[in-house]
Amino acid sequence: MTTWHTLWDARPGWLNTASYGLPPRQAYTELQTVLDQWRHGSSDWKPWDDSVARARTAFARLIGAPAADVTVSSTASQINSTIATALPERARVLVPDIEFTSNVFPWAVAADVETVPLARLAEHITPATTAVAFSLIQSATGERAPLADIIAAAREHDTLVIADASQACGWLPITPDGIDALVCAAYKWLMAPRGAAFGYLSPRLRERMRPLAANWYSAPDPTTAFYGMPLRVAADARAFDLSPAWFCYVGAAPALELLTTLGVDAVGAHNLALANHVRAGLGLPPGDSPILSLAADPARLTAAGITAATRAGRARLSFHAYNTLADAERALEALT
Structure with a gap:
């Protein structure tokens, strides 16, 4: 051991x-240092914001994806709700019959949801299935999703593949190959403070999405987007960023960097x-x-x-x- x-x-x-x-x-120590700076007003916010870039880069390394394809948020459900903007009217989303609600309710609001046993997801993907959404690791039982079978069936029918990695990323080797969206709440196996979340968004998926929560941090250079029109959003996954809760990312960055080490x-x-x-x-x-x-x-x-x-x-x-x-x-x- x-x-x-x-x-x-x-x-x-x-x-x-x-x-x-x-x-x-190390993560706890860095967070305490920043909280003390906040308490006394002894630092600008920009060094805290550097932690967001560090965390985004570390998450991208963990899953083997370009950092430009990774968006930052506060919860998995918020990322999923934004992904839902890519679904057409009368979309059909297939989910496991036992699935955490953060990966169910966003689809139920936006589409017709069909539930089947996790082990049988792949065989239920049809030409009428717009997207299949599931956890790589089921939170109650630890059961693994049959990822390869799901991806193969989805490719056959041009179905979007949306995977929740909240119970997987940090211990299970993951790549985004064949996956359109990989969403992860970072407060579990990534050991970050609650309030940091990441999402890999494939280029083909982003073309269909709208930046539902567009904000200053969605801009190509957030430091030049404090005020006014015109609308300007980044050309990559940063267009879908939430304005980050800095202290959560101050704790997230060293935790994710340790996992990469x-x-x-x-x-x-x-x-x-x-x-x-x-x-x-x-x-x-x-x-x-x-x-x-x-x-x-x-x-x-x-x-x-x-x-x-x-x-x-x-x-x-x-x-x-x-x-x-x-x-x-x-x-x-x-x-x-």
Whole structure:
């Protein structure tokens, strides 16, 4: 096992990254420094704004995409709502029957939504399917979407592919190949403060979209767009930026940069090893997700000092870079 946990100040037994991730010490320190500057008025805002560019660049590196194709926002649902402007009238959007509402409600407002089991998404894509929207990793169960099958079926019918990476990006190697939009709330596996979110928007998708929340930060050079007409928006994904919540990005930038240093492949292997250690101890087959959904009494976990979540009536445990073998053993002891 790694010694990565020394880069965090995580309390032993925190197995709840699928709810929110813990900041690496460097991210917490940078954020505290900026909060102190804000408190005293000892800094201009422009150094804080530099964190947005750092975070955008780091996210782009994590998914292997050009930074020009990445938009910044505050929530995944806001990005999805803007993507919905690309849908024609009477559009049909296919989603899994168990999907987090931030990747359901934006489509339900804008289109007709059809729900099917996650494992059968690909076979239900037809020429009438305008878009298919799904999470790469299902938040309640940790189930992986059959991405390759979905992309293949979507290409056959010219269907837009909209993937939510909020429970995947940071531990699962991801590329945008075959994906039109990859949306990610950064406060989980990317370990940023809540209020930072990223979206990869393919050029073919952007051609169909409207910058629904156009603002000064959407301009080619925001520092020259403080006042007045004419309308001017960037030619790339920055046209869809929200005006950033600076402090969230001050915390996001060093967290994402650390992930690029550790390597997503290595982080994923670490996380899966811990999750599968618990699975093996419970007599379960190995899995392909660091999220475990178990029929267990949450009170037993709490009594053992384990912080987990309850989703769909089951205990949900999730392992990340700051967790150790001791965390896995503590969970096993509580569960057995």
